[in-house]
Amino acid sequence: MKIHIMDRAxxxxxxxxxxxxxxxxxxxxLVRSGxxxxxxxxxxxxxxxxxxxxxxxxxxxxxxxxxxxMINRNGIHEIRLSLDGMHTWKNQLTERVLILDEEQExxxxxxxxxxxxxxQKMENGFVSVKSADEKDFVGMGKVGDDGKTLFSxxxxxxxxxxxxx
Amino acid sequence: MKDRDDYSEYLKEKFPPKEAFVERMEKLLSKEDAKVFxxxxxxxxxxxxxxxxxxxxxxELKTRLENYGWELRQPFEKFPExxxxxxxxxxxxxxxxxxxxxxxYYVQEISSMLPMMVLEPEAGDFVLDLCASPGSxxxxxxxxxxxxxxxxxxxxxxxxxxxxxSNIERCGVxxxxxxxxxxxxxxxxxxxxxQFKFDKxxxxxxxxxxxxxxxxxxxFQMWNVNMIKKIAxxxxxLAEAALGILKVGGTMIYSxxxxxxxxDEMIVDYLIQKFDIExxxxxxPLKFRCGxxxxxxxxxSKDVEKCLRLYPQDNNTDGFFVAKIKKLSEDKKI
Numbered sequence: 050m051k052i053h054i055m056d057r058a059x060x061x062x063x064x065x066x067x068x069x070x071x072x073x074x075x076x077x078x079l080v081r082s083g084x085x086x087x088x089x090x091x092x093x094x095x096x097x098x099x100x101x102x103x104x105x106x107x108x109x110x111x112x113x114x115x116x117x118x119m120i121n122r123n124g125i126h127e128i129r130l131s132l133d134g135m136h137t138w139k140n141q142l143t144e145r146v147l148i149l150d151e152e153q154e155x156x157x158x159x160x161x162x163x164x165x166x167x168x169q170k171m172e173n174g175f176v177s178v179k180s181a182d183e184k185d186f187v188g189m190g191k192v193g194d195d196g197k198t199l200f201s202x203x204x205x206x207x208x209x210x211x212x213x214x
Numbered sequence: 215m216k217d218r219d220d221y222s223e224y225l226k227e228k229f230p231p232k233e234a235f236v237e238r239m240e241k242l243l244s245k246e247d248a249k250v251f252x253x254x255x256x257x258x259x260x261x262x263x264x265x266x267x268x269x270x271x272x273x274e275l276k277t278r279l280e281n282y283g284w285e286l287r288q289p290f291e292k293f294p295e296x297x298x299x300x301x302x303x304x305x306x307x308x309x310x311x312x313x314x315x316x317x318x319y320y321v322q323e324i325s326s327m328l329p330m331m332v333l334e335p336e337a338g339d340f341v342l343d344l345c346a347s348p349g350s351x352x353x354x355x356x357x358x359x360x361x362x363x364x365x366x367x368x369x370x371x372x373x374x375x376x377x378x379x380s381n382i383e384r385c386g387v388x389x390x391x392x393x394x395x396x397x398x399x400x401x402x403x404x405x406x407x408x409q410f411k412f413d414k415x416x417x418x419x420x421x422x423x424x425x426x427x428x429x430x431x432x433x434f435q436m437w438n439v440n441m442i443k444k445i446a447x448x449x450x451x452l453a454e455a456a457l458g459i460l461k462v463g464g465t466m467i468y469s470x471x472x473x474x475x476x477x478d479e480m481i482v483d484y485l486i487q488k489f490d491i492e493x494x495x496x497x498x499p500l501k502f503r504c505g506x507x508x509x510x511x512x513x514x515s516k517d518v519e520k521c522l523r524l525y526p527q528d529n530n531t532d533g534f535f536v537a538k539i540k541k542l543s544e545d546k547k548i
Binding site for chain 1: 269310312362363364365366375383384386387389391392394407410
Protein backbone atom coordinates (compact mmCIF):
# COMPACT_ATOMS: atom_id res chain seq x y z
CA MET A 50 0.00 0.00 0.00
CA LYS A 51 1.36 3.40 -0.99
CA ILE A 52 1.22 5.92 1.82
CA HIS A 53 1.85 9.62 1.93
CA ILE A 54 2.04 11.45 5.22
CA MET A 55 0.29 14.78 4.83
CA ASP A 56 2.23 17.94 5.63
CA ARG A 57 0.75 20.87 7.55
CA ALA A 58 -0.61 22.62 4.44
CA UNK A 59 -2.37 19.50 3.09
CA UNK A 60 -3.79 18.73 6.52
CA UNK A 61 -5.11 22.29 6.80
CA UNK A 62 -6.79 21.94 3.41
CA UNK A 63 -8.42 18.66 4.48
CA UNK A 64 -9.76 20.24 7.68
CA UNK A 65 -10.99 23.26 5.73
CA UNK A 66 -13.03 20.88 3.55
CA UNK A 67 -14.88 19.74 6.66
CA UNK A 68 -15.38 23.23 8.06
CA UNK A 69 -19.06 23.27 7.07
CA UNK A 70 -19.63 20.34 9.46
CA UNK A 71 -17.98 22.18 12.33
CA UNK A 72 -14.54 20.54 12.17
CA UNK A 73 -11.77 22.86 13.33
CA UNK A 74 -8.76 20.72 14.22
CA UNK A 75 -7.28 17.26 13.86
CA UNK A 76 -4.47 16.55 16.33
CA UNK A 77 -3.54 13.18 14.77
CA UNK A 78 -1.14 12.57 11.91
CA LEU A 79 -3.01 12.30 8.60
CA VAL A 80 -1.93 9.74 6.04
CA ARG A 81 -3.18 9.44 2.47
CA SER A 82 -3.34 5.83 1.33
CA GLY A 83 -4.13 5.04 -2.27
CA UNK A 84 -5.79 7.73 -4.36
CA UNK A 85 -8.38 9.15 -2.02
CA UNK A 86 -8.51 7.42 1.36
CA UNK A 87 -7.37 9.44 4.36
CA UNK A 88 -6.30 7.78 7.60
CA UNK A 89 -5.50 9.19 11.06
CA UNK A 90 -2.68 7.83 13.19
CA UNK A 91 -2.57 8.66 16.91
CA UNK A 92 0.50 6.61 17.87
CA UNK A 93 3.95 7.64 19.04
CA UNK A 94 6.03 6.87 15.95
CA UNK A 95 7.50 9.79 14.01
CA UNK A 96 6.98 10.28 10.27
CA UNK A 97 10.50 8.95 9.66
CA UNK A 98 9.88 5.83 11.75
CA UNK A 99 6.61 5.09 9.94
CA UNK A 100 8.36 5.42 6.59
CA UNK A 101 11.17 3.17 7.82
CA UNK A 102 8.61 0.45 8.61
CA UNK A 103 6.93 1.08 5.24
CA UNK A 104 10.24 0.45 3.46
CA UNK A 105 10.78 -2.68 5.56
CA UNK A 106 7.42 -4.42 5.30
CA UNK A 107 4.25 -4.57 3.20
CA UNK A 108 1.91 -2.21 5.04
CA UNK A 109 -1.85 -2.76 4.80
CA UNK A 110 -2.97 0.12 6.96
CA UNK A 111 -1.68 2.98 9.10
CA UNK A 112 -4.09 4.20 11.74
CA UNK A 113 -7.82 4.55 11.16
CA UNK A 114 -9.62 5.19 7.88
CA UNK A 115 -11.32 8.51 8.62
CA UNK A 116 -12.52 9.81 5.28
CA UNK A 117 -12.15 10.44 1.59
CA UNK A 118 -10.65 13.36 -0.27
CA MET A 119 -11.71 12.89 -3.87
CA ILE A 120 -13.08 14.17 -7.14
CA ASN A 121 -16.66 12.97 -7.56
CA ARG A 122 -18.40 11.71 -10.72
CA ASN A 123 -19.28 15.27 -11.69
CA GLY A 124 -15.67 16.41 -11.41
CA ILE A 125 -16.24 18.26 -8.14
CA HIS A 126 -13.77 18.08 -5.26
CA GLU A 127 -15.36 16.49 -2.18
CA ILE A 128 -14.22 15.63 1.33
CA ARG A 129 -16.28 13.35 3.54
CA LEU A 130 -15.78 11.58 6.84
CA SER A 131 -16.15 7.86 7.45
CA LEU A 132 -18.44 6.63 10.24
CA ASP A 133 -15.46 5.96 12.50
CA GLY A 134 -13.88 9.31 11.60
CA MET A 135 -17.12 10.90 12.79
CA HIS A 136 -16.93 8.98 16.07
CA THR A 137 -13.33 10.10 16.55
CA TRP A 138 -14.15 13.80 16.26
CA LYS A 139 -17.82 13.69 17.28
CA ASN A 140 -17.50 16.65 19.64
CA GLN A 141 -16.59 18.92 16.73
CA LEU A 142 -19.49 17.88 14.49
CA THR A 143 -21.92 20.63 15.41
CA GLU A 144 -23.04 21.95 12.02
CA ARG A 145 -25.32 20.35 9.41
CA VAL A 146 -26.48 17.64 11.78
CA LEU A 147 -29.54 15.73 10.57
CA ILE A 148 -31.56 13.75 13.10
CA LEU A 149 -33.47 10.76 11.77
CA ASP A 150 -36.84 9.56 13.04
CA GLU A 151 -37.19 5.91 14.09
CA GLU A 152 -38.47 4.64 10.76
CA GLN A 153 -35.78 6.52 8.86
CA GLU A 154 -33.17 5.06 11.19
CA UNK A 155 -34.33 1.52 10.41
CA UNK A 156 -34.01 2.25 6.68
CA UNK A 157 -30.64 3.91 7.24
CA UNK A 158 -29.22 0.76 8.81
CA UNK A 159 -30.50 -1.27 5.86
CA UNK A 160 -28.37 0.98 3.64
CA UNK A 161 -31.39 2.59 1.98
CA UNK A 162 -31.64 6.22 0.96
CA UNK A 163 -34.02 8.16 3.19
CA UNK A 164 -36.89 10.47 2.26
CA UNK A 165 -36.71 13.62 4.36
CA UNK A 166 -39.72 15.38 5.85
CA UNK A 167 -40.46 19.05 5.25
CA UNK A 168 -39.00 19.91 8.68
CA GLN A 169 -35.81 18.02 7.87
CA LYS A 170 -35.28 19.71 4.50
CA MET A 171 -31.70 20.90 4.14
CA GLU A 172 -29.46 22.50 1.58
CA ASN A 173 -27.76 19.88 -0.59
CA GLY A 174 -24.37 18.50 0.48
CA PHE A 175 -22.89 16.34 3.20
CA VAL A 176 -24.54 16.04 6.61
CA SER A 177 -23.68 14.31 9.87
CA VAL A 178 -26.51 11.87 10.51
CA LYS A 179 -27.70 11.18 14.05
CA SER A 180 -29.90 8.41 15.43
CA ALA A 181 -33.52 9.11 16.41
CA ASP A 182 -32.65 9.30 20.10
CA GLU A 183 -29.86 11.78 19.20
CA LYS A 184 -27.31 9.71 21.10
CA ASP A 185 -25.15 8.47 18.22
CA PHE A 186 -23.70 9.60 14.96
CA VAL A 187 -24.72 6.84 12.55
CA GLY A 188 -22.81 7.93 9.47
CA MET A 189 -22.35 10.57 6.85
CA GLY A 190 -25.06 11.19 4.28
CA LYS A 191 -25.54 13.51 1.36
CA VAL A 192 -28.68 15.56 0.86
CA GLY A 193 -29.66 15.59 -2.81
CA ASP A 194 -30.18 18.68 -4.97
CA ASP A 195 -33.93 18.67 -4.23
CA GLY A 196 -33.17 18.83 -0.49
CA LYS A 197 -35.63 15.97 0.11
CA THR A 198 -33.52 12.83 -0.20
CA LEU A 199 -30.70 11.67 2.03
CA PHE A 200 -28.24 9.40 0.25
CA SER A 201 -26.48 6.90 2.46
CA UNK A 202 -22.78 6.11 2.54
CA UNK A 203 -23.06 3.48 5.25
CA UNK A 204 -20.64 0.67 4.33
CA UNK A 205 -22.14 -2.79 3.77
CA UNK A 206 -20.46 -4.36 6.78
CA UNK A 207 -22.11 -1.79 9.05
CA UNK A 208 -25.64 -2.46 7.81
CA UNK A 209 -28.30 -4.89 8.95
CA UNK A 210 -29.47 -7.45 6.46
CA UNK A 211 -33.02 -7.29 7.76
CA UNK A 212 -35.07 -5.26 10.20
CA UNK A 213 -35.23 -7.55 13.16
CA UNK A 214 -34.21 -5.42 16.11
CA MET B 215 -33.22 -27.31 28.02
CA LYS B 216 -34.29 -30.14 25.70
CA ASP B 217 -32.98 -28.13 22.72
CA ARG B 218 -29.55 -27.87 24.30
CA ASP B 219 -29.45 -31.60 25.11
CA ASP B 220 -30.52 -32.43 21.56
CA TYR B 221 -27.81 -30.15 20.20
CA SER B 222 -25.15 -31.88 22.30
CA GLU B 223 -26.34 -35.35 21.31
CA TYR B 224 -26.38 -34.36 17.64
CA LEU B 225 -22.79 -33.09 17.87
CA LYS B 226 -21.60 -36.16 19.77
CA GLU B 227 -22.95 -38.37 17.02
CA LYS B 228 -21.65 -36.27 14.17
CA PHE B 229 -18.22 -35.46 15.61
CA PRO B 230 -17.08 -38.27 17.93
CA PRO B 231 -13.60 -37.73 19.42
CA LYS B 232 -10.79 -39.87 18.05
CA GLU B 233 -9.50 -42.55 20.39
CA ALA B 234 -5.97 -41.12 20.51
CA PHE B 235 -7.38 -37.72 21.47
CA VAL B 236 -9.38 -39.24 24.34
CA GLU B 237 -6.28 -41.09 25.54
CA ARG B 238 -4.18 -37.94 25.54
CA MET B 239 -6.80 -35.94 27.43
CA GLU B 240 -7.10 -38.73 30.00
CA LYS B 241 -3.33 -38.55 30.48
CA LEU B 242 -3.47 -34.79 30.91
CA LEU B 243 -6.46 -34.80 33.24
CA SER B 244 -7.89 -38.00 34.70
CA LYS B 245 -10.42 -40.37 33.22
CA GLU B 246 -13.25 -38.65 35.08
CA ASP B 247 -12.09 -35.11 34.35
CA ALA B 248 -11.50 -35.95 30.69
CA LYS B 249 -15.12 -37.09 30.49
CA VAL B 250 -16.23 -33.74 31.91
CA PHE B 251 -13.98 -32.04 29.33
CA UNK B 252 -15.54 -33.93 26.43
CA UNK B 253 -19.08 -33.46 27.75
CA UNK B 254 -18.74 -29.68 27.93
CA UNK B 255 -16.97 -29.61 24.55
CA UNK B 256 -20.31 -30.50 22.94
CA UNK B 257 -22.09 -27.49 24.42
CA UNK B 258 -22.02 -23.83 23.48
CA UNK B 259 -20.04 -21.22 25.42
CA UNK B 260 -22.01 -18.38 27.02
CA UNK B 261 -22.13 -15.18 24.95
CA UNK B 262 -19.57 -12.64 26.07
CA UNK B 263 -18.64 -9.19 24.87
CA UNK B 264 -15.98 -6.59 25.55
CA UNK B 265 -17.05 -2.95 25.78
CA UNK B 266 -14.95 -0.86 23.40
CA UNK B 267 -13.91 1.92 25.74
CA UNK B 268 -12.46 3.88 22.80
CA UNK B 269 -16.05 4.69 21.81
CA UNK B 270 -18.34 4.39 24.84
CA UNK B 271 -18.17 4.06 28.62
CA UNK B 272 -18.89 0.73 30.28
CA UNK B 273 -21.79 2.24 32.24
CA GLU B 274 -23.46 3.74 29.16
CA LEU B 275 -23.15 0.52 27.16
CA LYS B 276 -24.45 -1.58 30.05
CA THR B 277 -27.50 0.66 30.44
CA ARG B 278 -28.26 0.51 26.73
CA LEU B 279 -27.93 -3.28 26.46
CA GLU B 280 -30.03 -3.81 29.59
CA ASN B 281 -32.73 -1.75 27.87
CA TYR B 282 -32.89 -4.52 25.25
CA GLY B 283 -33.77 -6.85 28.12
CA TRP B 284 -30.34 -8.47 28.22
CA GLU B 285 -29.13 -9.79 31.57
CA LEU B 286 -25.48 -8.81 31.91
CA ARG B 287 -22.80 -9.90 34.32
CA GLN B 288 -19.34 -8.36 34.77
CA PRO B 289 -17.21 -11.24 36.08
CA PHE B 290 -13.96 -9.32 36.68
CA GLU B 291 -13.73 -6.34 39.03
CA LYS B 292 -10.45 -5.28 37.43
CA PHE B 293 -11.85 -5.55 33.89
CA PRO B 294 -15.39 -4.12 34.03
CA GLU B 295 -15.45 -3.89 30.23
CA UNK B 296 -15.87 -7.68 30.08
CA UNK B 297 -19.53 -8.73 30.15
CA UNK B 298 -21.27 -12.09 30.00
CA UNK B 299 -24.81 -12.17 28.65
CA UNK B 300 -26.84 -14.53 30.78
CA UNK B 301 -30.12 -14.17 28.92
CA UNK B 302 -30.80 -16.35 25.90
CA UNK B 303 -30.44 -14.36 22.68
CA UNK B 304 -31.93 -14.98 19.26
CA UNK B 305 -29.53 -16.19 16.57
CA UNK B 306 -27.45 -13.27 15.29
CA UNK B 307 -28.90 -10.85 17.84
CA UNK B 308 -25.48 -9.93 19.24
CA UNK B 309 -24.32 -8.62 15.88
CA UNK B 310 -27.46 -6.71 14.90
CA UNK B 311 -27.72 -4.06 17.57
CA UNK B 312 -26.91 -0.45 16.74
CA UNK B 313 -24.20 -0.58 19.39
CA UNK B 314 -22.45 -3.45 17.62
CA UNK B 315 -22.75 -1.90 14.17
CA UNK B 316 -21.24 1.31 15.53
CA UNK B 317 -18.34 -0.53 17.18
CA UNK B 318 -19.31 0.03 20.81
CA TYR B 319 -18.62 -3.59 21.72
CA TYR B 320 -16.70 -6.58 20.40
CA VAL B 321 -18.08 -10.11 20.60
CA GLN B 322 -15.20 -12.05 22.15
CA GLU B 323 -14.91 -15.25 24.13
CA ILE B 324 -13.54 -14.74 27.65
CA SER B 325 -10.55 -17.05 27.09
CA SER B 326 -9.46 -15.00 24.09
CA MET B 327 -9.31 -11.89 26.29
CA LEU B 328 -6.75 -13.44 28.65
CA PRO B 329 -3.51 -12.80 26.72
CA MET B 330 -4.00 -9.02 26.74
CA MET B 331 -5.20 -9.06 30.36
CA VAL B 332 -1.84 -10.67 31.19
CA LEU B 333 0.27 -8.54 28.83
CA GLU B 334 -1.30 -5.29 30.14
CA PRO B 335 -0.24 -2.95 27.31
CA GLU B 336 -0.19 0.73 28.25
CA ALA B 337 -0.17 4.04 26.38
CA GLY B 338 3.42 4.64 25.28
CA ASP B 339 4.25 0.97 24.71
CA PHE B 340 5.56 -0.31 21.39
CA VAL B 341 3.60 -3.53 20.93
CA LEU B 342 3.74 -6.33 18.36
CA ASP B 343 0.76 -8.60 17.74
CA LEU B 344 2.44 -11.15 15.52
CA CYS B 345 -0.59 -13.21 14.38
CA ALA B 346 -3.25 -10.54 14.70
CA SER B 347 -6.31 -11.48 12.65
CA PRO B 348 -9.26 -11.24 13.28
CA GLY B 349 -8.20 -8.40 15.57
CA SER B 350 -9.91 -9.22 18.86
CA UNK B 351 -6.67 -8.88 20.82
CA UNK B 352 -5.35 -5.95 18.78
CA UNK B 353 -8.53 -3.95 19.40
CA UNK B 354 -8.45 -4.95 23.08
CA UNK B 355 -4.85 -3.74 23.34
CA UNK B 356 -5.65 -0.45 21.59
CA UNK B 357 -8.45 0.19 24.08
CA UNK B 358 -6.13 -0.59 27.01
CA UNK B 359 -3.55 1.79 25.48
CA UNK B 360 -6.23 4.48 24.91
CA UNK B 361 -5.01 4.74 21.30
CA UNK B 362 -1.54 5.82 22.49
CA UNK B 363 1.78 4.07 21.85
CA UNK B 364 1.90 1.93 18.74
CA UNK B 365 0.78 -1.56 17.81
CA UNK B 366 2.21 -3.42 14.85
CA UNK B 367 -0.58 -5.84 13.95
CA UNK B 368 0.75 -8.48 11.59
CA UNK B 369 -1.06 -11.11 9.59
CA UNK B 370 0.20 -13.35 6.84
CA UNK B 371 -3.05 -14.02 4.97
CA UNK B 372 -4.45 -11.38 2.62
CA UNK B 373 -8.00 -12.64 3.20
CA UNK B 374 -7.63 -12.36 6.96
CA UNK B 375 -6.07 -8.88 6.65
CA UNK B 376 -9.49 -7.69 5.38
CA UNK B 377 -11.20 -8.97 8.54
CA UNK B 378 -8.47 -7.47 10.71
CA UNK B 379 -8.75 -4.06 9.05
CA SER B 380 -12.54 -4.15 9.23
CA ASN B 381 -12.49 -4.82 13.00
CA ILE B 382 -9.81 -2.21 13.60
CA GLU B 383 -11.98 0.35 11.78
CA ARG B 384 -15.20 -0.58 13.53
CA CYS B 385 -13.49 -0.19 16.89
CA GLY B 386 -11.96 3.21 16.05
CA VAL B 387 -8.38 2.02 16.53
CA UNK B 388 -5.89 4.71 15.51
CA UNK B 389 -2.56 3.61 16.97
CA UNK B 390 -2.00 0.58 14.77
CA UNK B 391 0.07 -0.22 11.70
CA UNK B 392 -1.13 -3.33 9.90
CA UNK B 393 1.55 -5.38 8.15
CA UNK B 394 1.31 -8.48 5.94
CA UNK B 395 4.25 -10.79 6.37
CA UNK B 396 5.01 -14.31 7.49
CA UNK B 397 5.68 -13.91 11.23
CA UNK B 398 9.17 -15.36 11.27
CA UNK B 399 10.27 -13.24 8.29
CA UNK B 400 8.83 -10.10 9.91
CA UNK B 401 10.89 -10.67 13.06
CA UNK B 402 14.02 -11.36 11.01
CA UNK B 403 13.58 -8.09 9.10
CA UNK B 404 13.09 -6.08 12.27
CA UNK B 405 16.11 -7.75 13.82
CA UNK B 406 18.52 -7.46 10.91
CA UNK B 407 17.48 -4.24 9.24
CA UNK B 408 16.31 -1.87 11.99
CA GLN B 409 16.96 -0.77 15.54
CA PHE B 410 13.30 -1.27 16.55
CA LYS B 411 12.73 -3.39 19.64
CA PHE B 412 9.33 -4.00 21.22
CA ASP B 413 8.25 -3.40 24.82
CA LYS B 414 5.56 -6.06 24.59
CA UNK B 415 4.86 -8.86 22.15
CA UNK B 416 1.93 -11.19 21.74
CA UNK B 417 2.52 -14.45 19.91
CA UNK B 418 -0.98 -15.91 19.76
CA UNK B 419 0.21 -18.77 17.62
CA UNK B 420 -1.80 -20.70 15.04
CA UNK B 421 -2.61 -24.04 16.68
CA UNK B 422 -4.54 -27.29 16.50
CA UNK B 423 -7.50 -25.67 18.28
CA UNK B 424 -8.28 -28.26 20.95
CA UNK B 425 -9.60 -25.46 23.13
CA UNK B 426 -12.14 -24.24 20.60
CA UNK B 427 -14.15 -27.43 20.13
CA UNK B 428 -17.25 -25.72 21.52
CA UNK B 429 -17.40 -23.21 18.69
CA UNK B 430 -15.91 -25.38 15.95
CA UNK B 431 -16.76 -29.03 16.59
CA UNK B 432 -15.31 -29.93 13.18
CA UNK B 433 -11.93 -29.74 14.97
CA PHE B 434 -12.81 -33.20 16.35
CA GLN B 435 -12.62 -34.51 12.78
CA MET B 436 -9.47 -32.63 11.81
CA TRP B 437 -7.55 -33.56 14.96
CA ASN B 438 -4.48 -35.75 14.58
CA VAL B 439 -1.13 -36.09 16.33
CA ASN B 440 0.92 -35.45 13.21
CA MET B 441 -0.74 -32.08 12.76
CA ILE B 442 0.15 -31.18 16.35
CA LYS B 443 3.80 -32.04 15.76
CA LYS B 444 3.90 -30.11 12.50
CA ILE B 445 2.29 -27.00 14.00
CA ALA B 446 4.65 -27.16 16.99
CA UNK B 447 7.58 -26.58 14.63
CA UNK B 448 5.99 -23.39 13.29
CA UNK B 449 5.11 -22.21 16.79
CA UNK B 450 8.68 -22.71 18.00
CA UNK B 451 10.06 -20.71 15.08
CA LEU B 452 7.59 -17.88 15.68
CA ALA B 453 8.17 -17.67 19.43
CA GLU B 454 11.94 -17.84 19.05
CA ALA B 455 12.04 -15.15 16.36
CA ALA B 456 9.75 -12.88 18.38
CA LEU B 457 12.01 -13.10 21.44
CA GLY B 458 14.83 -11.74 19.28
CA ILE B 459 13.04 -8.40 18.78
CA LEU B 460 11.80 -8.01 22.36
CA LYS B 461 13.57 -5.40 24.51
CA VAL B 462 15.57 -6.64 27.48
CA GLY B 463 13.12 -6.35 30.38
CA GLY B 464 10.21 -6.58 27.95
CA THR B 465 7.33 -9.04 28.16
CA MET B 466 6.19 -11.59 25.63
CA ILE B 467 2.97 -13.56 25.87
CA TYR B 468 2.96 -16.90 24.15
CA SER B 469 -0.59 -18.21 23.85
CA UNK B 470 -2.61 -20.79 21.97
CA UNK B 471 -6.18 -22.02 21.98
CA UNK B 472 -5.04 -25.60 22.30
CA UNK B 473 -4.25 -27.91 25.20
CA UNK B 474 -1.61 -30.09 23.54
CA UNK B 475 1.62 -29.81 25.60
CA UNK B 476 3.70 -30.09 22.38
CA UNK B 477 2.23 -26.73 21.32
CA ASP B 478 2.25 -25.17 24.78
CA GLU B 479 4.66 -26.06 27.60
CA MET B 480 7.15 -27.76 25.28
CA ILE B 481 7.52 -24.54 23.27
CA VAL B 482 8.07 -22.56 26.47
CA ASP B 483 10.52 -25.20 27.70
CA TYR B 484 12.47 -24.88 24.44
CA LEU B 485 12.69 -21.10 24.96
CA ILE B 486 13.86 -21.58 28.56
CA GLN B 487 16.63 -23.92 27.38
CA LYS B 488 17.78 -21.51 24.67
CA PHE B 489 17.29 -17.95 25.99
CA ASP B 490 17.92 -15.95 29.13
CA ILE B 491 14.28 -15.54 30.08
CA GLU B 492 12.04 -15.89 33.07
CA UNK B 493 8.55 -17.38 33.03
CA UNK B 494 6.41 -15.20 35.27
CA UNK B 495 3.53 -16.29 37.45
CA UNK B 496 0.12 -15.23 36.19
CA UNK B 497 -2.51 -13.77 38.47
CA UNK B 498 -6.02 -13.66 37.10
CA PRO B 499 -9.33 -13.99 38.92
CA LEU B 500 -10.22 -17.27 37.19
CA LYS B 501 -9.93 -20.91 38.07
CA PHE B 502 -7.00 -22.18 36.07
CA ARG B 503 -4.42 -24.95 36.28
CA CYS B 504 -0.63 -24.96 36.21
CA GLY B 505 1.45 -25.95 33.20
CA UNK B 506 2.42 -29.61 32.91
CA UNK B 507 6.06 -30.43 33.71
CA UNK B 508 6.19 -33.88 32.18
CA UNK B 509 4.74 -35.16 28.93
CA UNK B 510 5.20 -38.43 27.06
CA UNK B 511 8.22 -39.31 29.19
CA UNK B 512 9.96 -35.95 28.73
CA UNK B 513 10.74 -33.91 31.83
CA UNK B 514 10.27 -30.17 31.28
CA SER B 515 11.67 -27.23 33.21
CA LYS B 516 9.91 -26.72 36.53
CA ASP B 517 9.31 -23.11 35.43
CA VAL B 518 6.63 -24.11 32.92
CA GLU B 519 4.40 -24.78 35.90
CA LYS B 520 3.88 -21.00 36.03
CA CYS B 521 2.01 -21.12 32.71
CA LEU B 522 -1.76 -20.86 32.67
CA ARG B 523 -3.85 -23.78 31.46
CA LEU B 524 -7.53 -23.04 31.10
CA TYR B 525 -9.89 -25.96 30.66
CA PRO B 526 -13.44 -25.32 29.41
CA GLN B 527 -15.02 -27.09 32.39
CA ASP B 528 -13.31 -24.84 34.95
CA ASN B 529 -15.00 -21.53 34.05
CA ASN B 530 -17.46 -22.47 31.30
CA THR B 531 -15.22 -20.92 28.63
CA ASP B 532 -13.14 -22.23 25.74
CA GLY B 533 -9.80 -23.88 26.51
CA PHE B 534 -6.64 -21.78 26.41
CA PHE B 535 -2.95 -21.66 27.26
CA VAL B 536 -0.97 -18.56 28.25
CA ALA B 537 2.71 -18.13 29.17
CA LYS B 538 4.14 -14.82 30.38
CA ILE B 539 7.82 -14.51 29.52
CA LYS B 540 10.25 -11.81 30.60
CA LYS B 541 13.46 -11.32 28.63
CA LEU B 542 16.39 -10.94 31.03
CA SER B 543 19.25 -10.37 28.57
CA GLU B 544 20.26 -10.81 24.94
CA ASP B 545 22.38 -13.84 25.90
CA LYS B 546 21.69 -17.22 24.39
CA LYS B 547 22.33 -20.41 26.33
CA ILE B 548 22.86 -22.67 23.32
